[in-house]
Amino acid sequence: MNLFQIAFNNIKRRKVKMVFLALGLIVGVTTAVAFLSIIESMTVDLGDRIDEFGANIVILPRSEGQEVHYGSTLISNISFDIEKLTLEDIPKIYESSVAEYINIVSPKLVGAVDINNQKSLLVGVETQKEFIQKPWFSLQEPLKEGNSIVDLALMEIPDDGIILGTSAAEALKLKKGDEVSINNRSFKVFGLLKKLGSEEDGLIYANLTAVQQLLDRPGELSMIEVSAYCNACPVEEIAMGLEEAIPHGRGIPLRQAALFREETISQFSTFGYALSGMVLLIAALVVLITMLSSVNERTREIGIFRAIGFRQGHILQIIFLEVGIVSITGGIVGFGLGSLAAKYAGPYLAQLQGDIPLRPELLLPAVLLSTGLAIIASAYPALKAARLNPAEAIRFI
Amino acid sequence: MSEIMISINNIIKTYRSMGDEVQALKGVSLSIKKGESVSVMGHSGSGKSTLLSIIGALNPPTSGKIEIDGIDLYSLSQEKRADFRREYLGFVFQQFQLIPYLTAHENVMLPLTTTRRSNKEKQEMAKEALVRVGLGNKLNRLPNQLSGGEQERVAIARAIVNEPPLILADEPTGSLDTKTGDEIMALFQKLNEEGLTVLMVTHNPDNVKYLSRTIMMKDGRLLNHDEQLITTMNNTIL
Ligand SMILES: Nc1ncnc2c1ncn2[C@@H]1O[C@H](COP(=O)(O)OP(=O)(O)OP(=O)(O)O)[C@@H](O)[C@H]1O
Ligand SMILES: [Mg+2]
Numbered sequence: 151m152n153l154f155q156i157a158f159n160n161i162k163r164r165k166v167k168m169v170f171l172a173l174g175l176i177v178g179v180t181t182a183v184a185f186l187s188i189i190e191s192m193t194v195d196l197g198d199r200i201d202e203f204g205a206n207i208v209i210l211p212r213s214e215g216q217e218v219h220y221g222s223t224l225i226s227n228i229s230f231d232i233e234k235l236t237l238e239d240i241p242k243i244y245e246s247s248v249a250e251y252i253n254i255v256s257p258k259l260v261g262a263v264d265i266n267n268q269k270s271l272l273v274g275v276e277t278q279k280e281f282i283q284k285p286w287f288s289l290q291e292p293l294k295e296g297n298s299i300v301d302l303a304l305m306e307i308p309d310d311g312i313i314l315g316t317s318a319a320e321a322l323k324l325k326k327g328d329e330v331s332i333n334n335r336s337f338k339v340f341g342l343l344k345k346l347g348s349e350e351d352g353l354i355y356a357n358l359t360a361v362q363q364l365l366d367r368p369g370e371l372s373m374i375e376v377s378a379y380c381n382a383c384p385v386e387e388i389a390m391g392l393e394e395a396i397p398h399g400r401g402i403p404l405r406q407a408a409l410f411r412e413e414t415i416s417q418f419s420t421f422g423y424a425l426s427g428m429v430l431l432i433a434a435l436v437v438l439i440t441m442l443s444s445v446n447e448r449t450r451e452i453g454i455f456r457a458i459g460f461r462q463g464h465i466l467q468i469i470f471l472e473v474g475i476v477s478i479t480g481g482i483v484g485f486g487l488g489s490l491a492a493k494y495a496g497p498y499l500a501q502l503q504g505d506i507p508l509r510p511e512l513l514l515p516a517v518l519l520s521t522g523l524a525i526i527a528s529a530y531p532a533l534k535a536a537r538l539n540p541a542e543a544i545r546f547i
Numbered sequence: 548m549s550e551i552m553i554s555i556n557n558i559i560k561t562y563r564s565m566g567d568e569v570q571a572l573k574g575v576s577l578s579i580k581k582g583e584s585v586s587v588m589g590h591s592g593s594g595k596s597t598l599l600s601i602i603g604a605l606n607p608p609t610s611g612k613i614e615i616d617g618i619d620l621y622s623l624s625q626e627k628r629a630d631f632r633r634e635y636l637g638f639v640f641q642q643f644q645l646i647p648y649l650t651a652h653e654n655v656m657l658p659l660t661t662t663r664r665s666n667k668e669k670q671e672m673a674k675e676a677l678v679r680v681g682l683g684n685k686l687n688r689l690p691n692q693l694s695g696g697e698q699e700r701v702a703i704a705r706a707i708v709n710e711p712p713l714i715l716a717d718e719p720t721g722s723l724d725t726k727t728g729d730e731i732m733a734l735f736q737k738l739n740e741e742g743l744t745v746l747m748v749t750h751n752p753d754n755v756k757y758l759s760r761t762i763m764m765k766d767g768r769l770l771n772h773d774e775q776l777i778t779t780m781n782n783t784i785l
Binding site (some may be wrong): 157159160162163369450451455456457458461462463540541545 | 578587596603605606629630631632633634636638641644646647649653656657658660661666669670673701705709757781
C-alpha cells in the first residue's frame with residue numbers, strides 16, 4: 151500500500167470523472183499537436199518551394215515604361231526601340247561573371263495565339279530544360295515504362311506536340327490526343343498537366359522552335375529563365391551579373407510566390423496557435439472544475455486520511471499523482487490523435503500536396519503540455535484538499 | 548517515563564461561524580494516566596466531540612494547554628502534528644469511516660502508507676491487527692461486504708495497526724445493536740488490558756462497565772466529583 155496505489159484506486163473508482171478529465175486534455179493536446187504538425191509541414195513545404203523558386207531569375211527584354219507580364223494574358227511585343235532577346239544571348243550567360251552559379255537556362259518565347267477562336271497564350275520552351283527546371287510539373291496520364299513513371303523532363307515532345315495546363319485544357323475543351331489548329335498549323339495534344347494552382351495552369355506549352363516558326367519570330371525569345379545552383383546564393387547579385395552580360399535584358403529574381411506562401415503560413419499559424427490556446431484554456435477549466443468537484447466529493451475521505459496521520463504533503467501527492475496518471479495518458483492519446491488529424495485533415499486544411507509525416511519528437515512535449523497544464527489547473531483544488539480542516543471534515547458524519 | 552498520558556489544563560474552545568460565537572469548552576482541565584480507560588458522557592452539545600478532537604491533535608483550542616505523553620500538541624507544526632497522530636493516536640469513529648474502495652486489509656494498512664516500511668511488513672502488520680480484532684478471515688472484503696460490527700472491527704484494527712499508545716473513540720457503538728455493541732466494548736476492554744490507553748465518548752451507560760473511569764460533561768465543563776455522583780445516581784435510579 152502506497153500513495154500511488156491510493157491514487158490509482160481512486161481513478162478506478164471515479165472512472166467517468168477521470169475519463170471526462172482525460173477527454174478535456176486529449177482534445178487540447180490533439181488540437182495543439184495537429185496544428186504544430188501542419189504548420190511544421192507547411193514550413194518545410196515552403197522551404198522546398200523556396201528551393202524551387204528562390205534562386206530563379208527571369209531575364210526579360212529591357213523596355214522603357216513597358217511592363218511585360220509572364221503569365222498574364224497579354225504580352226506586348228509591339229515596340230520599336232526594344233532590342234529583343236535572342237538565342238544568341240544564351241552563350242553570354244555562360245560567359246558572364248556569375249557563370250559558376252548557373253544551373254539551368256531555359257529560354258522561352260511567349261505569344262498570344264488563336265485556338266478555336268479563343269485567345270490563348272502559347273509558350274515555346276526547350277522542353278527538357280523547362281521541365282527539369284520545374285520538377286513539380288507532371289502529366290495527368292503519365293507515360294509508364296514498366297512500373298515506373300517516365301519523368302516529363304525525359305520525354306521527347308514531338309514538334310507538333312502541345313502540352314496544356316488544366317485551365318487551358320478546360321477552356322479549350324481539349325484532351326489528350328486531340329488535333330487542333332493553331333494559326334493554320336496543325337498540332338496534337340501530347341498531354342495535360344496536373345493542376346498546379348498557379349497561373350501556369352492557363353498556359354500551353356510547345357517546342358521553342360515550333361513556336362518561333364509559328365509566330366514568325368525565328369531565334370527570338372520573350373524571356374530566359376535561369377536557375378542558380380544554390381539556395382542561399384545572392385539572387386540579386388546573380389541578377390546583376392546577368393544584366394551586365396546582357397545589357398538589353400533585365401534580371402528579375404522570382405521570389406513572390408514563396409513570399410505569398412509565407413504570408414499564408416503565418417496567417418494559418420496565428421489561427422492555429424490561437425485556436426490551440428483556446429482549446430487548451432478550456433481543457434484547463436475542465437481539469438479545474440472536475441478536480442474541484444472530485445475534492446468536494448472526497449472531503450470525508452481526505453478528513454480520514456488526515457486524521458490517521460497523512461500530512462498535507464501526502465494529500466497533495468495523492469491528488470497530483472492522480473492528475474499525473476490521467477494527464478500522461480491524455481498526452482499520449484492526444485499526441486496519437488493529433489498526428490492522425492494532421493495526416494488526414496492537414497492536407498485539406500493547409501492545401502499541402504504531400505503527406506504530413508509523423509513527428510515522434512512531439513510526443514514528449516505533448517505529454518509535458520498535458521501534464522503541466524493539468525497540474526497547474528489542479529493546483530487550487532489540490533491545495534484546497536490539503537488545507538481541509540480534518541476535524542470539520544469528519545464532524546458531521 | 549511519566550505516568551500521565553493526557554494532561555489538559557484549562558482549555559477553552561470558542562467556535563466562530565458567521566458572526567456567531569459558541570463556547571464549546573469553557574475551561575476544561577483533566578488528567579488521564581497511562582493504561583486507564585475513560586468514558587466521556589454528557590448531553591448532546593456538551594462539548595464531548597470537541598474535547599476529543601482537541602486531544603486528537605485535530606482542532607487547536609482557543610486557549611489552554613494540552614500535552615500527550617509530555618508533548619505539547621499545538622506547539623507542533625501542522626505536518627508534525629500529522630506525524631504525531633500517525634504515531635501516537637488511533638481514531639475510531641461512530642460511522643466507522645472506512646474508505647469504500649479499499650478492502651478491509653487495505654483500509655487497515657492506510658496508516659502505514661506514509662511510513663518507511665516494506666510493503667510486505669505493512670501487509671503483515673495489517674493482517675495481524677485484523678486477527679487481533681477477530682477478522683483474520685475477511686481480509687479482502689470491501690466495507691460494503693461487511694456487517695456493521697465487522698466494519699467497526701476493521702476501524703479498530705486500523706486504529707491499532709500502528710501500535711499507538713492511545714485510542715480515541717467517538718461513540719464507537721452508536722450505530723450498532725446491543726449485542727454487537729457489547730462485543731465491541733469487550734474488544735476495547737481487551738485492548739486496554741493489553742496496555743492501550745482508551746478515551747471514549749459514549750451515550751450508552753451500559754458501556755461504562757467496560758471502562759475504568761467516567762467523566763461527565765455539561766455545557767462545556769466537566770462535572771466535579773459530587774456533581775458526578777449525583778448524576779450517576781440519577782442515571783442508576785432512572
Ligand atoms: N465547527 C464548529 N463550528 C461551530 N460550532 C461548533 C463546531 N463544532 C461544534 N460546535 C458547537 O459546539 C458545541 C459542542 O459540540 P460537540 O460536537 O463538541 O458536542 P457533543 O457533546 O459531541 O454533542 P453530540 O453528543 O451531539 O455529539 C455545540 O453547540 C456545537 O454546535
Ligand atoms: Mg459528538
